[in-house]
Amino acid sequence: MVEEGSGRVQSLVEAGISQVPPQYIQPPESRPGPPQAPHSSEFPCIDLSETDRDRDRVREAIGKACLEWGAFHVTNHGVPVGLLDRIRSLSHSFFEDLSLPEKLNYACDPSSPASQGYGTRMLLPPSPSPSPSPSQDNHNNQDDTFVLDWRDYFDHHTLPLSRRDPSRWPHYPPSYREVVAQYSDEMGELARRLMGLISESVGMGISRIEDAVGGEIYQNVTVSYYPPCPQPDLTLGLQSHSDMGLITLLIQDDDVEGLQLFKDNQWVTLHPLPHAILVLLSDQIEIITNGKYRSAQHRAITNSHRPRLSVATFHDPPKTTTISPAPDLLTPSSPPRYRPVNYGHYVSSWYSKGPKGKRNLDALLLI
Ligand SMILES: O=C(O)CCC(=O)C(=O)O
16 A cells, blocks of 8 residues: 555556555445446536527526536537547546656645645545544544545646646646646636526526625636546445535546436436536535525446546635525525535535535535
């Protein structure tokens, strides 16, 4: 086993292990198991080029997808498809062409949540403090029992521009930094457009979701790399969770499946759709819409023969914002269903307690 701090899943695989180390073995109830549902042939796919011609129809399709799935694919989304191909191929190159020591030059700080750089552990390691104090409750409900994900990643802090420092991103391949910056800009624009449509689709004004978070969007671009796993039936590439913020825009390899959505109490595998972008509603949208739209619970499974890569672009509120159900959607017969929450506290709690599906959001439920 490679020592904590420098070890990455990819280095275990390159060392030729034939059995998964115990810290990656999921409890029986969380293991992938046989597929419980056929592939997602009914998964919604929305053509955004229709928006100018028939905004009502697009809005309606988005509303239906949000209600039924909390997720949908978009095509003709305006992001150049060559850019989607480039970021995937540059990311493969970073993980596959650089040595471990070269990649570790960009190692993230594993003790800080969502820190920028090359990492493997999503959740915070257990706190060294043996005596919890009530005011630190969020940070002391953790234990040693977090099962590790079969995943390495690179997290880029990209927006607002004051957070963007490309000198902390890989210098190789040579166009990496420029492509990530362009990708961030394009995805940020698409996210704003989609949040407008989502806001309208639930019966609010076009800017209502953005206004609810003070108009400033924080964006992280996270490339996940899932090496082949010798025992895919015992592991998860990424544990079951919903994303914390507003919306996530995700692309994945065209030819390797791995992403599953939890729908109607079953895990459904999503077919990658070449050049489409997957939109996932995240937890703060569920709160703002007072539960009318639910955030998408998802996970990644592994396979034994091929690496898989995805690029998730998260769009989040500033940590200082307090999020609560939008007053526009509240009536005496539809009172608030969620307690207001400071987004920074929500994030700390998520990273220290673990997502366990949607436990952090469920903890805010009033009724
Ligand atoms: O790799 C995937 O398909 C899922 C990635 C994901 O869920 C995440 O980055 O939060």
